[in-house]
Amino acid sequence: MKRTAAALAVALVLVSLGPTDGAAQVFYQYPDAAVVRAGEFVLGPYGAAGDNELFRFGGFARMNATKYLDLGFELLFDSADGDGRFGAGGDLKFSLFPETQAIPFDLSVTSGIGIITSDEIQIVQFPIGGIISSPFQLESGNILALYLGVYMLIIDTEIASGAFPAFSDTDLDVEIRGGIRYSLSAGPDIFVGFQAGRDAMVTVGASFWLKRQS
Numbered sequence: 001m002k003r004t005a006a007a008l009a010v011a012l013v014l015v016s017l018g019p020t021d022g023a024a025q026v027f028y029q030y031p032d033a034a035v036v037r038a039g040e041f042v043l044g045p046y047g048a049a050g051d052n053e054l055f056r057f058g059g060f061a062r063m064n065a066t067k068y069l070d071l072g073f074e075l076l077f078d079s080a081d082g083d084g085r086f087g088a089g090g091d092l093k094f095s096l097f098p099e100t101q102a103i104p105f106d107l108s109v110t111s112g113i114g115i116i117t118s119d120e121i122q123i124v125q126f127p128i129g130g131i132i133s134s135p136f137q138l139e140s141g142n143i144l145a146l147y148l149g150v151y152m153l154i155i156d157t158e159i160a161s162g163a164f165p166a167f168s169d170t171d172l173d174v175e176i177r178g179g180i181r182y183s184l185s186a187g188p189d190i191f192v193g194f195q196a197g198r199d200a201m202v203t204v205g206a207s208f209w210l211k212r213q214s
Helices: 002-016
Strands: 041-050 054-066 069-080 083-095 106-117 121-137 143-159 167-183 189-196 201-211
Touching: 069 106, 083 121, 121 167
Parallel strands: none
Antiparallel strands: 041 054, 041 201, 054 069, 069 083, 083 106, 106 121, 121 143, 143 167, 167 189, 189 201
16 A cells, blocks of 8 residues: 555656646556456446546457457547547557566556547547556455556647647657556446546546456
8 A cells, every 4th residue: 555655646746747738648447457367358338527628438348468468449439628539549568577476566567559539630649658556355355456557648639720720749748547446256347547647537437357267
């Protein structure tokens, strides 16, 4: 718990040094640093609200690729400043440590690509970052986990002429994403997350395991 709190404090300092304007979000929604294991497959929906009158609904899926690597996909629809947008993204996550009881947390690095587009705007983003999570087993047998991710974002934005002046820009930014995940002994995982940095956003979602190792 102390390590997670320290990581959160460092991440908040990094975010406070970065720019705060814009309209792009890291897609990565899966609330865990642990790599999805061989034979496992998980998917789920989420809803989010944030800056720039953002309302978002999306879905994600993750599957194992190798012992230390998994692969995620995401689709979304959102409305920001009244502009309806569609998006899609994918990412790879690589675990830095083997699965062992001697290490009380999981630490992974991740990278991917995401695209948000409408008639007015196109945003392409390349996140590179790391995520840490630490699970705690409750007396009920259910799992409560804290997770925290920090990302560097390369963001390319193009606004077509029309309601807004034509605009094109490539930017570098810092984002933080964290939250709490509650895993039922039988049923889905429920998570509540937050994002800060370029944009602020709050997310509520669930993870349904079609295949899960005991």
